[in-house]
Amino acid sequence: MKIIILGSGVVGVTSAWYLAQAGHEVTVIDRQPGPGLETSFANAGQVSPGYSSPWAGPGVPLKAIRWLMMKNRPFVFWPMPDPKQWRWLAQMLENCTTAAYDRNKGRMVRLAEYSRDVLRDLRATTGISYDDRQQGTLQVFRTRKQLDHIADDTRILDRYGVPYDLLDPAACVRAEPGLAQAEGKIVGGLRLPGDETGDAFQFTQNLAALAVRQGVTFLYNSTIRSLQRDGARISAVVTDTGTYQADAYVLSLGSFSPAMVLALGLDLPIYPIKGYSITAPIVDAARAPVSTVMDETFKIAITRLGDRIRVGGTAELAGFSTSLRAPRRATLEHSLTDLFAGAGDVPAATFWTGLRPMTPDGTPIVGRTDIGNLFLNTGHGTLGWTMACGSGRVLADVMSGRTPDIAHDDLALSRYRA
Structure with missing residues (x-):
């Protein structure tokens, strides 16, 4: 055919x-x-089946309001006279229930776990390389409230047999030694040993x-x-x-x-959600992440890609705008320097934005x-x-x-x- x-x-x-x-x-x-x-071209670099979750979930509307008030906010909303934007938001709100979250996360994890296995087969049969690492993902929590709500996700992981470890701050540092200087800023973590990283480009x-x-x-x-x-x-x-x-x-x-x-x-119920990243050269490998660290507070991923650190995040509803906004870079830089101070040459980092095609579920x-x-x-x-x-x-x-x-x-x- x-x-x-x-x-x-x-x-x-x-x-x-x-x-x-x-x-x-x-x-x-x-x-x-x-x-x-x-x-x-310059996404966060994660191959993260265990972290595959819909943005729509119980409590997300209230969280979004709080995020909008943060200095380094993970969510930015530019209201536009665009019926598609408002319709997509309404559809997303319809998915902010426990039943919808469980259904949506379940099928996302199913596809993502399968995709990771298919990627492994492809790598084995072709020898393709892409600054890849198979050393898991660590989601770190800065507040007890974040840690207390992790059961919503682990319930789905248990259902699909996805391995994970709940870690205290000391164990987080053992998994990611570069976090040693930030140990007092985190209360725990969720490690997903089956996740991978690599340069998608x-x-x-x-x-x-x-x-x-x-x-x-x-x-x-x-x-x-x-x-x-x-x-x-x-x-x-x-x-x-x-x-x-x-x-x-x-x-x-x-x-x-x-x-x-x-x-x-x-x-097609797809709307562009703008994301940003910076890519910084590593200047101190001992302070850099081993794999990917997810900063739950700012919804930012910090990933080791060879001799570089990729920091990606932010959800910005701004239509098809691809302008680079300085406050978004500041948020990425804050997460990196707060958790991995001295690891990368932040002033030399390249700044990028891309439009993620998001469905409401x-x-x-x-x-x-x-x-x-x-x-x-x-x-x-x-x-x-x-x-x-x-x-x-x-x-x-x-x-x-x-x-x-x-x-x-x-x-x-x-x-x-x-």
């Missing part, structure tokens, strides 16, 4: 890889000059190169204008460099996915649509790197007529009609 994938981020490239492995003829189209140059670039050797064609510098529909099927994709036809089409355009299919009658949209030959693999939010291999493999199985290794019906767009 001839397949066209729209988008060459980490999700589009992994989709291309697994579809090519299944024997299909695959072409990837993207407006950028290469793969992984947008949301995949390096991974995407290297996997795209491997995909080319498998026969995948990449058409870069091609802006996608529209999808042409002929009855119940897509007949072509129109770009500024030409019109291309295939037997099937995969939409992996992240935050830009909804606009591409709105005229086709598909309503936190789960990506993977699978079929009502249009017979149009498939979706989009809406991964902050977890595109964590879930990319798993969702790419699930999609390839669905499109190839095979039964995926995990339950997948509740990942499709049809769940929003339920």
Whole structure:
């Protein structure tokens, strides 16, 4: 089968890889000059199945109000005269119940755990490298209240057999020696030994190169204008460099996915949530993190990537703005210097922002649509790197007529009609 994938981020490239492995003829189209140059470029670096959680949950509306009042706030809201923004917020609020949180986290953990296993297989069979480490994730709590509420998450981890350790401050330092100078600032932690880290951009670039050797064609510098529909099927994709036809089409355009299919009658509940990161050279390896440390108070991930420290976080609702705001950098720098003082050259850090394609329930949209030959693999939010291999493999199985290794019906767009 001839397949066209729209988008060459980490999700589009992994989709291309697994579809090519299944024997299909695959072409990837993207407006950028290469793969992984947008949301995949400088994310937090986590492959964190155990930390896969929906943003919508019990108590989140009140927490969001408190976050807005913080100096180094993890949540920023710019109200806009945009019905899509307000509709998405309303849908997210509908998911702020205990039942919805359990359901959403359960399917996110299921896909993320599977994705981590698929990534391990890929690494073993191809030897792909990307500043990867397999040394777990440590979520640190600065307040007793945060620690007391961890049972909401461990209950789901227990259900899916995800290993974890609850640590006191001293044990946190044993797991991450760079925290020694900050031990008095934390009350405990949750360690997820099965989580991994790595540079998503390096991974995407290297996997795209491997995909080319498998026969995948990449058409870069091609802006996608529209999808042409002929009855119940897509007949072509129109770009500024030409019109291309295939037997099937995969939409992996992240935050830009909804606009591409709105005229086709598909309503994708995806909204861009802006995230920021800084990347600092390591100047004292002994003070740097070993793997990823999640600062629960500021919702920030601090990750070791080779000789660099990546610090990522913040949820900013600002439409499609990609402006770099100094206060957001200050928050990232504060978390890094407060927990790992002296580890990185903060003044020399590069500053980046990207648009995360977020669904109201936190789960990506993977699978079929009502249009017979149009498939979706989009809406991964902050977890595109964590879930990319798993969702790419699930999609390839669905499109190839095979039964995926995990339950997948509740990942499709049809769940929003339920």
